[in-house]
Amino acid sequence: MKDIFRVRRMWRPRGELKRRYDVVIVGAGSHGLSTAYYLAKNHGITDVAVLDKSYIGSGAAGRNTTIIRANYRTPQGAEFYSASVKLYEGLAADLDFNLLFSQQGHLTLAHSDRGIITANERAEVNRLLGIDSRVIYPDEIAKLCPEMNLSEEVTWPVMAALYHPPGGIIRHDAVVWGYARGADRGGVEIHPYTEVTGIERSNGRVRGVQTTRGDIECDTVISCTAGWSTLVADLADVPLPITTHILQAFVTEPVKPFLDVIIVSSQMHIYVSQTDRGEFLIGAEIEPYTTYKGIGTFPFLEYSAKHTLELFPQLERAKILRSWTGLCDLSPDYSPILGVTEVDGFLVSCGWGTYGFKAAPIVGTTLAELVATKQTPPLIAPFALERFYKDELVSELAAAAVSH
Amino acid sequence: MSFLLPCPNCGPRDVNEFSYAGEVTKRPNFRENVAGIQREWWYHRLGCEVWFQAERDTRTNEVIRVEIPSASPREGIAAHGVTETPDMPAV
Numbered sequence: 001m002k003d004i005f006r007v008r009r010m011w012r013p014r015g016e017l018k019r020r021y022d023v024v025i026v027g028a029g030s031h032g033l034s035t036a037y038y039l040a041k042n043h044g045i046t047d048v049a050v051l052d053k054s055y056i057g058s059g060a061a062g063r064n065t066t067i068i069r070a071n072y073r074t075p076q077g078a079e080f081y082s083a084s085v086k087l088y089e090g091l092a093a094d095l096d097f098n099l100l101f102s103q104q105g106h107l108t109l110a111h112s113d114r115g116i117i118t119a120n121e122r123a124e125v126n127r128l129l130g131i132d133s134r135v136i137y138p139d140e141i142a143k144l145c146p147e148m149n150l151s152e153e154v155t156w157p158v159m160a161a162l163y164h165p166p167g168g169i170i171r172h173d174a175v176v177w178g179y180a181r182g183a184d185r186g187g188v189e190i191h192p193y194t195e196v197t198g199i200e201r202s203n204g205r206v207r208g209v210q211t212t213r214g215d216i217e218c219d220t221v222i223s224c225t226a227g228w229s230t231l232v233a234d235l236a237d238v239p240l241p242i243t244t245h246i247l248q249a250f251v252t253e254p255v256k257p258f259l260d261v262i263i264v265s266s267q268m269h270i271y272v273s274q275t276d277r278g279e280f281l282i283g284a285e286i287e288p289y290t291t292y293k294g295i296g297t298f299p300f301l302e303y304s305a306k307h308t309l310e311l312f313p314q315l316e317r318a319k320i321l322r323s324w325t326g327l328c329d330l331s332p333d334y335s336p337i338l339g340v341t342e343v344d345g346f347l348v349s350c351g352w353g354t355y356g357f358k359a360a361p362i363v364g365t366t367l368a369e370l371v372a373t374k375q376t377p378p379l380i381a382p383f384a385l386e387r388f389y390k391d392e393l394v395s396e397l398a399a400a401a402v403s404h
Numbered sequence: 405m406s407f408l409l410p411c412p413n414c415g416p417r418d419v420n421e422f423s424y425a426g427e428v429t430k431r432p433n434f435r436e437n438v439a440g441i442q443r444e445w446w447y448h449r450l451g452c453e454v455w456f457q458a459e460r461d462t463r464t465n466e467v468i469r470v471e472i473p474s475a476s477p478r479e480g481i482a483a484h485g486v487t488e489t490p491d492m493p494a495v
Contacts, residue, residue, distance in 0.1 A: 230435075230436075230437040230438075231439055239431075239434045240434065240435075240437075241433035241434045241435060242435065242437055243426075243427075243435050243437050244437055244439075244462075287406065288423070288424045289419070289424040289444075290424075290427070290437060290442070290444075290462055291462050291465055292439045292462050292463050293462070293463060293464055293465050297406035298406070299406065299420050332433045388433045388434070
């Protein structure tokens with residue numbers, strides 16, 4: 001009985017850094033911690049340090065809108081994210097931690113003929129890969145989401161939707177904590193408040209990292225630093241095709257539950273879901289200019305509230321409870337950049353733009369496999385940094401340009 | 405309002421009046437993406453429609469200076485005897 005009042009730590013504070021690790025992971029977010037977890041679990045590589053300049057999950061892992069889905073447009077992308085959704089489905093059992101994963105279904109609204117064509121294209125690609133995805137029309141949308149305004153008396157009437165039943169929302173902090181606990185139990189060291197200030201190389205390969213808490217020798221450095229990826233890659237003199245933008249979201253005060261699907265409109269640049277607490281969680285598009293200043297903007301609140309009210313006029317009197325901002329690392333083709341770079345031993349997971357959180361488990365498993373076997377798994381081969389030198393881009397613009 | 409951007413013609417305006425057209429760079433995909441002062445293209449979409457360059461600190465969004473480049477790309481190409489109209493940067 002006493003045991004339930006004991007304060008339990010999710011992971012152990014580790015004191016001083018060791019002089020040497022096999023693998024150093026920069027960034028203790030969902031990607032960094034999941035890579036560490038799978039390195040220990042799947043490959044027995046436990047001499048790993050995960051460093052972060054702030055607390056764990058302080059970046060994009062703690063600021064996303066928690067949407068998990070696989071209805072992408074390119075076969076490479078859809079296959080990759082589908083593998084991620086499957087891992088997410090078993091993740092709570094795997095980590096022995098309740099992640100509150102709710103696969104409530106995901107609707108991408110089409111408001112134009114062009115929108116319907118894109119939705120059909122995505123549904124066809126998805127179905128070929130065995131992903132549950134189909135185009136539905138207002139009569140069926142009304143059954144799935146009776147509270148949504150489907151009238152013609154709006155700026156952009158709803159004409160159809162891409163329905164993706166496995167899409168869902170999850171408790172994002174729990175994913176970070178679960179992976180941190182799993183990695184720690186596997187023997188990995190987690191060092192928050194340890195900023196990497198340099199990456200040492202000789203003969204074109206990584207030898208170690210310099211940090212604000214001392215130097216470390218290592219063979220492999222993995223950068224999982226999202227919006228800060230360019231700055232970390234600069235330390236290794238690796239140019240990246242990344243620009244950093246801010247993405248914002250807000251929640252309303254809690255209201256009675258009346259929305260149990262995720263609604264996305266690329267025309268109106270919003271995505272809406274209702275959390276388990278009853279808050280309406282609304283996100284929008286990135287700001288078009290590059291910036292590292294993570295401060296929210298008023299126009300964002302104004303236009304996303306306006307568009308949300310077209311779909312859900314009953315939220316007219318709901319107050320905005322809080323809003324927040326995160327840094328996104330946009331790649332030119334809206335697909336991630338994953339795996340090896342020209343510096344031997346320096347691996348990256350970046351270019352995640354606005355869709356990194358939903359890929360955390362598959363990034364962890366594939367990067368761990370890459371470190372352990374020195375072979376790029378076929379699933380992530382299309383996302384190599386090399387594609388920008390060979391001009392083999394994977395354009396995911398149609399399915400990822402609106403952030404969700 | 406996110407920040408004010410001084411248009412060389414119209415003076416300080418809300419940044420949402422402008423289109424951002426990326427940092428001034430010679431490399432197509434690979435960007436410097438600096439956390440610091442960046443030289444970049446802007447277009448005054450909802451105003452005088454001028455293309456200009458600004459120097460902005462990406463850590464604070466403070467605009468240090470703006471200027472209209474002396475020769476437009478069009479004039480530069482005409483001076484070299486090429487007559488085709490170049491594509492405008494995407495807005």
